[in-house]
Amino acid sequence: MEISTLRALNAAKRGRLGAVLVSDLAAGTSHLVTEDRVAADQLGDEIRARLLSGKSGIIDIDGKSLFLNVYLPPPRIVVIGAVHISQALAPMAALSGFAVTIIDPRTAFATPERFAGIDLRVEWPDEVFATMPLDRYSAMVAVTHDPKIDDPGVIAALQAGCFYVGALGSRKTRAKRIERLTAAGFDAETISRIHAPIGLDIGAATPAEIAVAILADVIQSLRRRTVGAASGSYEASP
Secondary structure, three states, X not given: OOHHHXXXXXXXXXXXXXXXXXXXXXXXXXXXXXXXXXXXXOOXXXXXXXXXXXXXXXXXXXXXXXXXXXXXXXXXXXXXXXXXXXXXXXXXXXXXXXEEEEEOOOOOOOOOOOXXXXXXXXXXXXXXXXXXXXXXXXEEEEOOOOHHHHHHHHHHHHHXXXXXXXXXXXXXXXXXXXXXXXXXXXXXXXHOOEEOOOOOOOOOOOHHHHXXXXXXXXXXXXXXXXXXXXXXOXXXXX
């Protein structure tokens, strides 16, 4: 790998930008395609598919054997609310390969005993995001039912282009959230990105079942996101 390519790859990693290193196995040459440049590459469709699956591999095209090595930032799930759903969701998400952060300023709920081994932030969401910004490889899950705590997380996620934004709540709760977000300047298209009711509709009833529905929804959004927009944005596909 040339030094310039290595530098570009390291820059993509620092910027949490997905990339694919395309190597011609016979010629010994390679070039790097970052996710914001997919559309400009002749292997755009193949690279896009690799960025979605995260799987590296060999392809044969035009008589050449090419190895596509995929580099993706570790995806993460940020949960607003140290509640029973979060207790079930956190270990399942970690087993699925997500870095998990739980945020809740309420000390009665956010205790190390309830979230052993999990990145637990007993702070207000705004305070956390000042030092840990969200990005396109982040999923936001808001489950406190308290707008003072949930809304800052939802707003930050929409602004950052997170691949998933979900919020717990009834139709009445959702309607009030839409009113608040509209008043905050968000348009209907942006607000529609919020998964609410949160999670896939599997008839979940218990906190653990709701956690399963949420995690499945997050994984589906990660694997079906739009890749390669000129702006580099990621939005969940319908």
